Amino acid sequence: METRARRRPHLFPLLPLLLLLCGECPPVGGCNEKRMLAMLPHCGQTFAERMKKVEVWKWCNLSEFIVYYESFTNCTEVETNVVGCYWPNPLAESFIAGVHRRFFQNCSVDRQHWQDPPDEILIPLIAVPILLTIAMTGVVVWRSKRTDQVV
Numbered sequence: 001m002e003t004r005a006r007r008r009p010h011l012f013p014l015l016p017l018l019l020l021l022c023g024e025c026p027p028v029g030g031c032n033e034k035r036m037l038a039m040l041p042h043c044g045q046t047f048a049e050r051m052k053k054v055e056v057w058k059w060c061n062l063s064e065f066i067v068y069y070e071s072f073t074n075c076t077e078v079e080t081n082v083v084g085c086y087w088p089n090p091l092a093e094s095f096i097a098g099v100h101r102r103f104f105q106n107c108s109v110d111r112q113h114w115q116d117p118p119d120e121i122l123i124p125l126i127a128v129p130i131l132l133t134i135a136m137t138g139v140v141v142w143r144s145k146r147t148d149q150v151v
């Protein structure tokens with residue numbers, strides 16, 4: 001258990017493997033959502049293993065595990081980019097939100113226990129998907145309007 005928890009995120013050994021597998025990759029710039037969803041649980045698992053070392057009553061004190069959380073977020077970003085997807089994207093966000101709920105479900109009630117940098121993490125976590133959704137909706141509406149005019 002100890003050694004498993006201490007293991008570094010296994011991103012690096014995965015990269016050459018991913019490059020090898022890339023025979024079936026979508027065209028450059030394409031986003032392979034299926035593969036992304038297959039990769040992301042690695043990040044969640046590493047994070048969960050590290051969180052097991054943190055006593056549960058400290059789970060709402062972000063300064064106790066900010067390093068793990070940052071590396072989890074970074075892990076999702078790296079894995080998302082590796083399969084050609086933008087980060088963040090709605091699917092990755094909902095995965096992160098799921099992990100978030102699993103560990104911090106009971107924390108938002110008692111915001112005082114969130115030490116220093118919670119907003120820097122929480123605000124992007126909440127705001128980015130919202131902004132992305134608004135932007136994407138805007139693009140879709142704009143494009144369909146344009147099509148309407150042309151037709």
Ligand SMILES: *[C@@H]1O[C@H](CO)[C@@H](O)[C@H](O)[C@H]1NC(C)=O
Pocket residue numbers: 011071074075078
């Ligand atoms: C994220 O992870 C990559 C690969 O492991 C590393 O090179 C990079 O420095 C990390 N970035 C941050 C902000 O931790």
Ligand SMILES: *[C@@H]1O[C@H](CO)[C@@H](O)[C@H](O)[C@H]1NC(C)=O
Pocket residue numbers: 101102103104105106
């Ligand atoms: C949150 O609280 C509920 C109800 O008290 C409990 O069942 C659950 O295990 C808690 N979750 C976490 C992550 O602490």
Ligand SMILES: *[C@@H]1O[C@H](CO)[C@@H](O)[C@H](O)[C@H]1NC(C)=O
Pocket residue numbers: 061062063064112113115
């Ligand atoms: C949170 O953890 C930090 C670092 O261990 C500690 O200094 C601080 O007192 C803790 N805060 C709370 C509210 O438990």
